[in-house]
């Protein structure tokens with residue numbers, strides 16, 4: 001049985017994940033922690049009533065909560081600075097993790113990897129858990145080498161509450177394209193156009209431009225624009241709502257409980273792509 005700890009259960013993603021987890025016969029929700037709504041019933045934030053007797057706990061007490069409720073998996077969709085603290089505490093306690101928060105630092109990922117090995121607590125870290133997005137990523141790795149002489153720009157749109165930019169998904173897409181083409185992401189990534197453009201060299205990609213739109217309640221759109229002489233391709237993924245990410249998180253929770261290697265897994269591995 002999966003004994004699940006939910007971090008950020010009263011957020012937009014947290015509510016959806018809590019609903020799916022409470023409905024799932026393979027998952028036993030043992031605790032939920034947040035910085036707000038402490039003491040409220042978890043099921044008040046879902047469309048399931050009287051599902052269980054879980055109350056929202058204060059995330060500052062996460063160590064005690066782990067000791068008392070003994071989760072074997074934690075799911076975290078909060079904000080990077082909270083994830084970077086709380087998921088390390090979980091890993092130290094041998095709790096496997098599914099991390100959806102975006103904007104995580106390389107330093108955190110290195111520390112997490114170390115604790116995973118020491119405590120037999122593998123993790124899935126993915127900036128986008130939607131099945132379609134991960135197939136989109138796969139297609140980028142196939143098509144980009146054929147278009148390496150063209151200009152490549154990434155345009156992403158999200159709701160006006162999103163904290164980080166560009167999106168984690170846009171950065172992942174840029175890294176996949178750079179690696180498929182054989183160039184260093186850090187050398188080619190160009191965020192915005194306020195500092196002008198690099199002179200493009202014919203036949204060599206020296207820049208991938210990233211552009212972020214923050215407006216209304218857009219769930220998440222990503223366009224990869226490949227532009228050549230006299231023609232262009234726009235390869236696009238659109239999330240209609242956030243259920244696709246929550247379903248992906250539940251798949252990842254069921255995957256990580258059975259994972260054999262002490263490492264950070266990607267959504268590609270969860271989905272067998």
Ligand SMILES: NC(=O)c1ccc[n+]([C@@H]2O[C@H](COP(=O)([O-])OP(=O)(O)OC[C@H]3O[C@@H](n4cnc5c(N)ncnc54)[C@H](O)[C@@H]3O)[C@@H](O)[C@H]2O)c1
Nearest residue numbers: 008010011012013077078082100101102126127128129245
């Ligand atoms: N990986 C994916 O597929 C995917 C999909 C959608 C969103 N996201 C990411 O998930 C995260 C959450 O997104 P959201 O739209 O649900 O955000 P949200 O603002 O609606 O919810 C954030 C939750 O985190 C909690 N929180 C805030 N500060 C905290 C802290 N210091 N300690 C503990 N909890 C804290 C909030 O109380 C809330 O419950 C973001 O990083 C977002 O980019 C990832």
